[in-house]
Amino acid sequence: MNLQELFTDALPLIDRALSEDIASGDITTRAIVPERVEGQAVIFAKADGIIAGLPVMKQVFYRVDPRIELEAHVQDGESVTGGDIVVVLSGPLSGIITGERVGLNFLCQLSGIATLTARFVDAISAYKAIILDTRKTTPAWRALEKYAVRVGGGRNHRLGLYDMVLVKDNHLAIAGSIAEAVRRVRAAHVGVPIEVEVKTLSELEEVLPLHVDRILLDNMDIPTLKEAVCLAGGKVPLEASGGITLDNVTAVAATGVDYISVGALTHSAPALDFSLEVLQ
Secondary structure (H helix, E strand, O other), X not given: OOHHXXXXXXXXXXXXXXXXXXXOOOHHHHHHOOOOOEEEEEEXXXXXXEOOOHHHHHHHHHHHOOOOEEEEOOOOOOEEOOOOEEXXXXXXXXXXXXXXXXXXXXXXXXHHXXXXXXXXXXXXXXXXXXXXXXXXXXXXXXXXXXXXXXXXXXXXXXXXXXXXXXXXXXXXXXXXXXXXXXXXXXXXXXXOOEEEEEOOHHHHHHHHHHOOXXXXXXXXXXXXXXXXXXXXXXXXXXXXXXXXXXXXXXXXHHXXXXXXXXXXXXXXXXXXXXXXXXXX
């Protein structure tokens, strides 16, 4: 999905968010701010971080009132320092104030994900490993949240259940063995990338002869990850997953794994704080 498609697909989500917030109308702004009054407002960062979501926020204000104009002082992917002006808005003040919260919600959430991702990427910059996201995303926000991960310098794991096979413990319990699970997948989906999750070194040994595309090492400690890398001998890319934090990600990367997937990028990223102020 290219960026234009991404932001077009986000329009129903934006409309739903606006409907949720505004419903029959912004009764406070209607009472206080005449529709004819125009002016300017600024959005500024209240903390250091990476910007993501400006095109989405722009659409929020446009949907509220197409007369509102945004002048961005930074672009997605650029860093800001607390106090930096990010956007100047011009137009009907009633629309600017009405769209404020929803617009900032998108910007705060997506910038928070980009910022946290960048911290993980920086923490392993000395190693070959690549930071990946997971499917632990906010329902209906997945495409946007995975976009924010890319903005922060990470890469996307599979987008959903449809674009890559990931054989997990529950699949294995039903299939009876790793070999049988892989056989069934290959019979059903020729050419689709296959990843298999393993929890022990013995399971890793069982997967290696099957020539899958990637092996996920689930919740292994550092010594076991090192053993797994030695055992695999570069024959198949390895992905470490489970319990990855900023405190341990450097040590995980140092084991020699190829990928590190981090659910926290999307399910636990602190929002990056912004504020909107009308210029007097």
